[in-house]
Amino acid sequence: MTRYFWVLIHRYAGLYMAFFLTVAGLTGSVLAFFHELDNWLNPELHLVEMQDRPMLDDFALREKALSLGPHADINIIGFNRKPDQLYEARLIARTDLTTGKPYELGHNSIRLNPYTGKLIEFGKDEGLWPIIRRNILSFIYSLHYSLALGEVGVWLFGIAALIWTMDCFLAFYLTFPVRRGVSKVGAKVDFPQQDRGFWSRWAIAWKIKFPASAFRVNFDLHRAGGLWTWLILFVFAWSSVGFNLRQQVYQPVMNTLFDLPDFNQFPIANLPDPRPVPDIDWHSAHDIGRRLMAEQSQKLHFQILNEEALAYQPEKGLFAYSVKSDRDINEQNGSTVVWFDGTSCTYAGVILPSGQNTGFTISMWLFALHMARVWGIPFKIFVCLMGLVVAMLSITGVYIWLKKRRAYRFSQERRRRLDESKA
Numbered sequence: 001m002t003r004y005f006w007v008l009i010h011r012y013a014g015l016y017m018a019f020f021l022t023v024a025g026l027t028g029s030v031l032a033f034f035h036e037l038d039n040w041l042n043p044e045l046h047l048v049e050m051q052d053r054p055m056l057d058d059f060a061l062r063e064k065a066l067s068l069g070p071h072a073d074i075n076i077i078g079f080n081r082k083p084d085q086l087y088e089a090r091l092i093a094r095t096d097l098t099t100g101k102p103y104e105l106g107h108n109s110i111r112l113n114p115y116t117g118k119l120i121e122f123g124k125d126e127g128l129w130p131i132i133r134r135n136i137l138s139f140i141y142s143l144h145y146s147l148a149l150g151e152v153g154v155w156l157f158g159i160a161a162l163i164w165t166m167d168c169f170l171a172f173y174l175t176f177p178v179r180r181g182v183s184k185v186g187a188k189v190d191f192p193q194q195d196r197g198f199w200s201r202w203a204i205a206w207k208i209k210f211p212a213s214a215f216r217v218n219f220d221l222h223r224a225g226g227l228w229t230w231l232i233l234f235v236f237a238w239s240s241v242g243f244n245l246r247q248q249v250y251q252p253v254m255n256t257l258f259d260l261p262d263f264n265q266f267p268i269a270n271l272p273d274p275r276p277v278p279d280i281d282w283h284s285a286h287d288i289g290r291r292l293m294a295e296q297s298q299k300l301h302f303q304i305l306n307e308e309a310l311a312y313q314p315e316k317g318l319f320a321y322s323v324k325s326d327r328d329i330n331e332q333n334g335s336t337v338v339w340f341d342g343t344s345c346t347y348a349g350v351i352l353p354s355g356q357n358t359g360f361t362i363s364m365w366l367f368a369l370h371m372a373r374v375w376g377i378p379f380k381i382f383v384c385l386m387g388l389v390v391a392m393l394s395i396t397g398v399y400i401w402l403k404k405r406r407a408y409r410f411s412q413e414r415r416r417r418l419d420e421s422k423a
Contacts, residue, residue: 003178010174011401013167018394020147020160024240025390027144030137032372032384035332038137045134048086048113048120055114059282061087064117065110071096071103072110076311077282086120087112095276145243158244164237171226177201215403222396229389232369236390239370242363260359267339267349268316275317278342286310288345289321292338296350302327308334317342327352329364330373 030037039046056064058077065074065087072091081087088111093102109123128139128148139148146153177198206227208220226233242250247264254260264270278285289310297304308322319342324334330353339348354361368374372383 003174006170006174010167010170013163013170014394014397015401017160017164017167018398020157021164021394022391023147024144024157025387025392025394027140027387028236028390029384029387030140031144032380032387034137034141041133041137044120045111045123046086046088047084048115050083051115053115055081055083056087056117058087059286061112061114061117062089062282065089065091065112068119069105069107069110069122072105073276075314076309077286078309079307081114085114087114088123145240154244158241158249161237161240161244162249165234165241168230168234168237172230175202175205175223175227177205215400218396218399218403222393222400225389225393225396229386232386233390233393235366235369236386239366242366243370254359254363258359258362259357260363261351261357266351268318270315271317274314275342276314278312278317278319280342280345282310284345285312285319285340285342286321288340289319289338292340292347292350293321293323293336296338297325300350300352300356302336302352302355304336306334308336312342318348325352327354327356329353329361330368331376332373335364 058079058081062074062077066072069091071094073094074089075092076090088109090109091105091107093105095101096103107122107124111120111123112118113120126135128135128142131139142148145157147156149156206224208224209216212220238250242254251260251262255262280288290307293304296302303326305324305326305328308324309320311320311322312318313320316339318339320337320339322334322337325336327336328334335353336351338350340346341348351357351360353364369383372380
């Protein structure tokens, strides 16, 4: 396996990835500011005029929403809504006891005025076509991870992300200068420039020569651009595997290397038969969650900053009470969670975003960096620019391949003509 062999592997891996990474890079640049753009494009879906009075209690809003959708359930209550943020909840169809099948709701969410409880609208999945103001960001998001092709696109992108992850190391290796006295195909030759040391020769790979030919500029952009941004490129690549091939690839690898828990089995395995409705009411569950979280805070030495949400998981029969703590990495959402049984109220487990499990800590960092959920606006701008860099690396890679392919064909044609003239 000569260096030339690995060049070929890198070339054809890059050709498979090029289209996917160009799409992912360009769409990712937009998605770095997803929430800001969504609030600007669709303020009626998220914002409400502030009033000079307190908002209704979160539990009261849930009950109001349920009264407007009697055949639906709401399995999560979010806390910390902003004063200009309307109440929105996802609706889950209840089971019709006469038929044993879920009710047909015709909608999957509800939006209320948080000050009055008045219905603003029922929401439903409007699909991706036609593209309008309300769904354009959803369309871009779908393009970003699946080319808007559903499960097939998820797999295609997942394979591209896995190849990208492995190619990160191969591409890094190929930036090293050729070994002394060995050509790219393994033949021994004399290279006068090899008198310089490794670091001196490798330094060239980090630079962009300018002015130079279009091919040289593109080649330098491809090589140096990949080197200078290697670490964040690897973060994007491996986290993409986590998003698209979590159970198939990411989970087994991270579990083997860092003992990452499988959240299909954590804190307990899914029940044989889900419990659609908990036995304890939501007010009591809230009190239990707060008590258990305070106990874990004392035991594991973390500080609770604010409440995040209370959710019920029918597949496990557990409540999950989450807060934002000083162990959280994601700036937008708290991910410190305690679980307890929805029937017996007994403690079931706790997970901290950092400092408890190495695999989970690494994963939380990877996903927060990928989604620009750390370090505020400056990092969002950085991720936006990195999306353009990803697209640039793909486009320059294809350009290099085309130029070399054209040069190879030209040399083959020239050799053929020479052979014909000699004959």
